[in-house]
Amino acid sequence: MERKIIHVDMDAFFAAVEQRDHPHFKGKPVIVGGSSKRGIVATCSYEARRYGIHSAMPIFMAEEKCPHGIYLPVRYSRYKEVSREIFNIFYDITDLVEPLSIDEAYLDITDVKKEAIEVAHYIKREVMNRTGLTLSVGISYNKFLAKLASDWNKPNGIKIITKDMIPELLKPLSINKVYGIGKKSAKKLNAIGIFTIEDMMDLTEEYLVHFLGKMGTEVYHMIRGVDNRQIQTGREIKSIGRETTLQKDTRDKEYLKEILLVFAKDVANSLDKRNLSTKTITIKMKEADFINHTKSRTLNYHLDAVEDIYKVACDILDELVLEKDLRLIGLSVSNFGEEEMQQLSFFE
Structure with missing residues (x-):
């Protein structure tokens, strides 16, 4: 079958929710990501996209393109x-x-x-009736x-x-449309004259494996309309973390530790809710010139307490030589294990 x-x-989910909750925003360029110039665009309404604004764009650049836009902070709990x-x-x-x-x-x-x-029509109708939002x-x-x-x-x-419709429908499309082809891979393929799916069809499976690694076989079949991936109903959590763009560029470690403490509390709370513990702590940093760095430590034991996560994060930070001011810092944990819990009888 x-x-x-x-x-x-x-x-444009976040922006659409804001427009629904604030009807006077409808038809206007709404940019969600923060009112601070140091924020990043999370998403924006289609009215804002006409000005060349897109997700992951720094807010200060968005403001240059659309100074009269409505800039709003992210309300993640509302969107959830x-x-x-x-x-x-x-x-x-x-x-x-x-x-x-x-x-x-x-x-x-x-x-x-x-x-x-x-x-499909049922989904669109029900979502509109219950939330007032559109989808594709x-x-x-x-x-x-x-x-x-x-x-x-x-x-x-x-x-x-x-x-x-396959493969004729696919042939003129850009290779950027293919699952598994990221920006780096696309750039490498463009360099050898591969721009469209039709161009890519001239490459053998062996060549794509050599070029793309283990994804090569999947890509070879995918562009021919074959994809046997099943629906994954239980998606495994790979990491839990928080990050923030700083109000002012800094390399003041004591100030950065204050932020890491807030993040450690959030992360520990998330671990507790999922009955998980962690072995790997990672600090993410973005310098003032937008260069990203990460530094991790993997322990030979699991931990889940706020103070333990915070201590490891601080140890990592103390070991770093910050040659430039930071504009963003983040804390994440990974390499999970489940906490052992005793199952008690209802009658005990």
């Missing part, structure tokens, strides 16, 4: 609340839901006794093509990609 895969992607409403709709349809982020997911509806287009839906027989389709008619679009 041919699979029926849907990829759902909310339209709305996200739960949306995902409840997905789970009403099927248990085979793979969350990719707070505003994006795959659904495998192969066993749902309705046409995929009916399900891609429908196909595998994950790669479904995700490709959801981006086709944004915003508020639906696109179906069927087997008979």
Whole structure:
């Protein structure tokens, strides 16, 4: 049986929630990421995108492009609340839901006794009725093509990609559209004259493996419309962390330690909620000239207490020679283990 895969992607989610909560923002360029010039754009409304603003752009650059924009801080707890409403709709349809982020997911509806287009329209209608938000839906027989389709008619679009459209539909597309091709790989491929999927089809599987490593085989088949990846309903958490852009560039370690203490408390709380402990502590730094650095320490034992995480973070920081001021600092933990807990009988 041919699979029926849907990829759902909310339209400018954070900005759309702000426009819904503040109706006077509708139709205006809304940029979410902070009112400080030192912030980074998390997302922006389609009105703001017309000015060339995009996610990950520094706020000061966005303000140069759109000085009259509405600049707002991130309200993650609010977006998470709305996200739960949306995902409840997905789970009403099927248990085979793979969350990719707070505003994006795959659904495998192969066993749902309705046409995929009916399900897509149902999702769009229910999300609009319950949240007032729009989304874009891609429908196909595998994950790669479904995700490709959801981006086709944004915003508020639906696109179906069927087997008979392949490979002609794919040939003129940029290699940047292929899952597994990052910026570095695309640049290397461009350097040898590979710009479109049609160009890439001239390369052998062996060459792609040599060029891209283990992803080469997947990419070779994907551009021919073959993707056998299954829906992953339980996504494993790889790391937990926090980071912030500083109000002022600094290399004052005592000040940086104050921030790390706040982060250590948040991280320890997240570990406690998930019944996890960690062996690897990482500090992330971005210098004033936007150069990123990370420094990690992996222990031979697990820990989960605030004071222990904070102490290791401070030890890492103390060992570093900060030759330049920092504009961002972050703390993350990884390499998890589960805490041992005794299961008590209800009658004991």
